[in-house]
Amino acid sequence: MDQAPGSPQVGQDGPGAPTCYRHPDRETGIRCTRCERPICPECMVSASVGFQCPDCVRSGSGTGQSPTASRPRTVAGGTVTADPRLFTKILIGINLAFYLVQLSVGNSFTERFELVGQAYLPTLGSVGGVAEGQWYRLLTAMFLHGGYLHIAFNMLSLWWVGGPLEAALGRARYLALYFVTGLAGSALSYLVVAPNQPSVGASGAIFGLFGALAVLMRRLRYDMRPVIALLVINLLLAFRGGIAWQAHIGGLVAGVVAGYAMVHAPRERRNLVQYGTCALVLVAVVVMTVIRTGQLT
Incomplete structure (x- = not known):
């Protein structure tokens, strides 16, 4: 179950690399440029500067756009899908x-x-x-x-x-x-x-x-x-x-x-x-x- 945007993240403040907030079993060194939560490659959405998490993209956080104004994108610009495999x-x-x-x-x-x-x-x-x-x-x-x-x-x-x-x-x-x-x-x-x-x-x-x-x-x-x-x-x-x-x-x-x-x-x-x-x-x-x-x- 996904954690709420404001809740503490397991493994982010402990020893070792931080873990993705949506996939706690995956270590990552990338954070969302909006909310600063750790995100793995599957959750990374290309933004004008850095990467954003799917939650920030859906909410249009900081963009002045509606939630449907942009679709989540992968690090290479592809569309984020329900089944990435x-x-x-x-x-x-x-x-x-x-x-x-x-x-x-x-x-x-x-x-x-x-x-x-x-x-x-x-x-x-x-x-x-x-x-x-x-x-x-x-x-x-x-x-x-x-x-x-x-x-x-x-x-x-x-x-x-x-x-x-x-x-x-x-x-x-x-x-x-x-x-x-x-x-x-x-x-x-x-x-x-x-x-x-x-x-x-x-x-x-x-x-x-x-x-x-x-x-x-x-x-x-x-x-x-x-x-x-x-x-x-x-x-x-x-x-x-x-x-x-x-x-x-x-x-x-x-x-x-x-x-x-x-x-x-x-x-x-x-x-x-x-x-x-x-x-x-x-x-x-x-x-x-x-x-x-x-x-x-």
């Missing part, structure tokens, strides 16, 4: 649905939609791959996985990293970030990996979310050591045999670039900078794809 849940559901189809149909389905530059597919009896005009593989490979552990680890990572990031960015920006970083990972893998080497997995997009989350945490002045440690561990695991580390690196770099634009874009040109940067990442994806296709044809 909705798209993360949907993405996890899509990945799980694809994996169930893989188990039901078998290798023929995986071979049709996995990322491969140019290779002979015995079950299809023809040459296939991105270089043969099957561009959709750059996208569909993001939703395929190579086993139980592969999809379990990726979906847990998506839930842990994607949920807080979706709450901080808003749904549209989060979805744009997920797909452009995933495509960037696929494109770099296509550019570097041997043409007959297939790869699958959502790791490119997830590493993109890792990169964006690191940028966001730095922007909010949070302790970055946990996310950096987790990122380093994942990068070390990515360089083990049998893992397409190229997709991880591609997604990570794209995530840092797009994430920086998401959380640092100036308020007056926010949409232009944020979506413009995502468009530039897609241009890089097209360039890498065209270069590699030219090498293989």
Whole structure:
């Protein structure tokens, strides 16, 4: 149950970092510029100066506006929603649905939609791959996985990293970030990996979310050591045999670039900078794809 604006806040005056007044289990270093209550990324609403809590925004405190004059916004300018993890849940559901189809149909389905530059597919009896005009593989490979552990680890990572990031960015920006970083990972893998080497997995997009989350945490002045440690561990695991580390690196770099634009874009040109940067990442994806296709044809 939320506390009233004037009531004392648990954990704010005690040892350690203050906790969000709406989510007492979340430590934060950000306070509402109007009432000065601690607020977490999910509760932060971008204001002309700093951030405000949802209660101050709804009441029009200090703005001279009616409660409906402005809608609550996230730190990146997105709309605050009732379920801040909705798209993360949907993405996890899509990945799980694809994996169930893989188990039901078998290798023929995986071979049709996995990322491969140019290779002979015995079950299809023809040459296939991105270089043969099957561009959709750059996208569909993001939703395929190579086993139980592969999809379990990726979906847990998506839930842990994607949920807080979706709450901080808003749904549209989060979805744009997920797909452009995933495509960037696929494109770099296509550019570097041997043409007959297939790869699958959502790791490119997830590493993109890792990169964006690191940028966001730095922007909010949070302790970055946990996310950096987790990122380093994942990068070390990515360089083990049998893992397409190229997709991880591609997604990570794209995530840092797009994430920086998401959380640092100036308020007056926010949409232009944020979506413009995502468009530039897609241009890089097209360039890498065209270069590699030219090498293989």
